[in-house]
Ligand SMILES: Nc1ncnc2c1ncn2[C@@H]1O[C@H](COP(=O)(O)OP(=O)(O)O)[C@@H](O)[C@H]1O
């Protein structure tokens with residue numbers, strides 16, 4: 001076989017061996033091994049970047065790095081282990097760029113022409129293969145990285161949308177809580193708050209109906225507010241004797257939420273309602289006011305799917321708001337009651353002072369004045385000076401008596417207790433410095449404290465009209481409408497009344513509010529002043 005054919009075949013074998021390698025490193029190793037074999041070299045190595053990439057002909061791990069690197073860089077002789085020094089042959093590789101394949105063999109000097117051709121062919125094949133493997137490696141790494149990133153992105157996306165859902169839900173819950181909290185802060189009526197809570201919680205928890213129920217001291221539950229979407233709901237005012245059902249709802253009394261997923265063994269009313277309305281489960285939470293269970297708030301679903309795990313916690317949030325609303329309302333009514341007590345006590349004191357003045361000092365002054373008149377009459381006529389003095393003292397005494405009467409009237413209008421509201425108002429109108437048009441139309445029996453309040457309102461308003469308004473007339477109207485007493489005093493004066501500038505109107509407001517009524521002052525500058533009062537007339 002001619003040498004060139006032989007070397008072509010060797011090149012083909014070399015190509016097959018190197019190109020079947022999967023990594024750059026194993027290709028480099030195959031290349032030095034095959035090249036050494038084909039050219040009968042004892043040692044061969046690839047050196048690149050000051051390091052040995054692959055070497056054969058040396059004992060394991062004992063390739064002479066310094067010698068190989070120096071020969072790769074500048075030529076010279078290589079030691080063949082156990083034999084001696086022989087000239088080295090070098091060939092540059094295109095890849096890795098700057099890489100050198102070096103080999104040395106014993107025996108004949110140098111490579112023949114065909115051997116040199118074979119070696120440079122092998123170098124080209126090695127370069128190409130290593131380059132291709134490097135590209136493949138890079139590509140694989142890039143693909144792995146992009147797969148990893150895609151997975152990471154997918155994970156991030158999933159977390160993100162999960163978080164978004166949670167955030168949306170929280171925002172929805174916050175908005176619902178805020179709407180109820182606003183009602184609570186605005187001191188809306190309890191019924192409005194309860195109904196709003198029932199609606200918000202039903203919508204929020206995707207329930208079918210929700211409500212607020214109040215416990216009675218007789219172990220009953222009364223529905224005070226309810227809301228439902230489509231389908232039937234529960235009637236507000238419905239009362240449920242708890243009886244044995246209390247067992248299943250026990251948690252509420254320890255301040256914990258309760259979940260019912262069936263109604264077996266409960267009272268006929270509960271079982272019947274659940275069946276009729278198709279209710280599958282209920283979650284309720286206690287409303288605790290000042291440490292005691294006031295009632296509960298609950299949601300029902302007709303969905304066979306149970307409520308999610310966090311439902312209890314969310315119902316509790318609303319229960320706390322309801323509790324705040326209730327304890328606000330309780331303190332408001334306690335405040336009103338305490339103001340009423342203060343006003344009542346003050347009225348009682350005034351009544352007592354008025355009686356003391358009337359029965360004591362007034363009577364005493366009257367009899368003193370009479371005595372003086374008598375003694376004046378009985379004095380001899382020549383004692384002119386003395387008689388005059390006594391007469392002056394008697395006059396002074398009568399004036400003092402008038403003043404005491406006036407004072408007593410301001411402290412407590414005795415005429416009220418004696419003749420009732422109508423004559424008392426007439427007396428006020430008569431005495432007023434501003435002419436008064438009085439209209440009284442009372443059809444209900446009024447409580448005394450309501451009469452007293454009305455008297456003081458009219459008295460102060462007329463005094464203001466005289467003192468501040470420069471009015472030419474005042475209209476006083478006192479009427480009853482059902483169980484409500486309405487009082488209005490209107491003058492045609494300067495207007496611009498401002499309760500914060502004095503003590504009269506503020507005192508009246510306190511008195512009226514203490515009785516559960518309202519007082520408003522309408523006083524645009526230049527357009528007169530109207531004071532309007534509404535009071536619950538009787539006990540009801
Ligand atoms: N009818 C009125 N017309 C004009 N100004 C009024 C009238 N009533 C009250 N005002 C103004 O409002 C203020 C507050 O009234 P009030 O509370 O009765 O206090 P007081 O009469 O003790 O000053 C008064 O000081 C006065 O300036």
Ligand SMILES: [Mg+2]
Nearest residue numbers: 464502504505
């Ligand atoms: Mg005044």
